[in-house]
Amino acid sequence: MDELQLNNIQKHWDTLISSAISWAPRIFTAVVSALLIYLIGSWMIRMIKKLVEKGFKKRNMEASLQHFLLNIINWGLNILLFIVVVTQLGVQTSAFVAMIGAAGLAVGLALQGSLTNFAGGILILLLKPFKIGDFISTNSGVSGTVQAIDIFHTKLITPQNQLIIIPNGVVSNNSITNFTQLGTRRTSLDIGIAYDADLKQTKEVLMRVIQKNQYALAEPAPQVMVTALGDSAINLSVRVSATTENFWKLNEELIIDCKEALDQAGIGIPFPQRDIHVYNK
Secondary structure, three states: OHHHHHHHHHHHHHHHHHHHHHHHHHHHHHHHHHHHHHHHHHHHHHHHHHHHHHHHHHOOOOHHHHHHHHHHHHHHHHHHHHHHHHHHOOOOOHHHHHHHHHHHHHHHHHOHHHHHHHHHHHHHHHHOOOOOOOEEEEOOOOEEEEEEEOOOEEEEEOOOOOEEEEEHHHHHOOOEEEOOOOOEEEOOEEEEEOOOOOHHHHHHHHHHHHHHOOOOOOOOOOEEEEEEEOOOOEEEEEEOEEEHHHHHHHHHHHHHHHHHHHHHOOOOOOOOOOOOOOOOO
């Protein structure tokens, strides 16, 4: 009985050895080819990343977008390389593909709001409605100088030196006013004068003030326009262009100089007032 068991064990062992010997060349070939595919694939991924990075720099793409897209490309190519390598080793990849798809769906549902901000950040970095250093205003009433454009948020510094962080989904889906991009800004300074004032003289006085201002641009030509007959005054609009960096200096000097010039010319700037008539029966 013991001899029979020993013969069976010997028979199974011999079968195992013969199977191993017959499979050894295939396994060796698969391992070597998988290793070669991995080495060549890793080298190709590095080359592709370098070429893509050069292309990004030639297009002057934002640094944050460059970094993000390079990471996406790197992850995608490495996942593809992993699937090719394990396929070469004889592993069925359908399970891996299903797992990756399920994980992507779960992450997408969990991060739905963040993905909206992510998509908005990509659009901002690609379309460039504004850049770092621009002074912008959103339709929600937030204004400031762009300090940073991240994938998920845009950071603004207000004139009061406050940091405002806005989700990119909100920025990309709403109206934005960019005060910097065109290089110049135009004032719209409203001044009310008394009804008994000479309008032609008033316009001449204000134009002389504009012509003396060092920050006022000759083109486009400055204007002094009568805009309305108000309740207490005749309204005029002083419209002058200046470079973006000199805009606030121009605006302040115009207010001071226009007030002084009108006072010297004897042209009154009335305040809101009402006439009350009392009737006695």
